[in-house]
Amino acid sequence: MENVTVKMDDVKLEDAPVKKLARRDHLIDIEHEVLARWEAAKLFESEPDPSKPKYMV
Numbered sequence: 001m002e003n004v005t006v007k008m009d010d011v012k013l014e015d016a017p018v019k020k021l022a023r024r025d026h027l028i029d030i031e032h033e034v035l036a037r038w039e040a041a042k043l044f045e046s047e048p049d050p051s052k053p054k055y056m057v
Contacts, residue, residue, distance in 0.1 A: 038044065
């Protein structure tokens with residue numbers, strides 16, 4: 001393997017472009033809305049049938 005040396009003198013953080021976070025924030029908002037709907041509809045809750053044997057999937 002080769003060692004790599006980088007001079008950080010020429011790198012300025014101010015020159016880095018500012019990322020747009022609007023798309024990410026919008027997707028996070030959608031995720032929260034969908035999770036709230038799923039919770040309200042109780043999609044991931046079930047009433048187990050006690051007459052059937054338990055098993056692991």
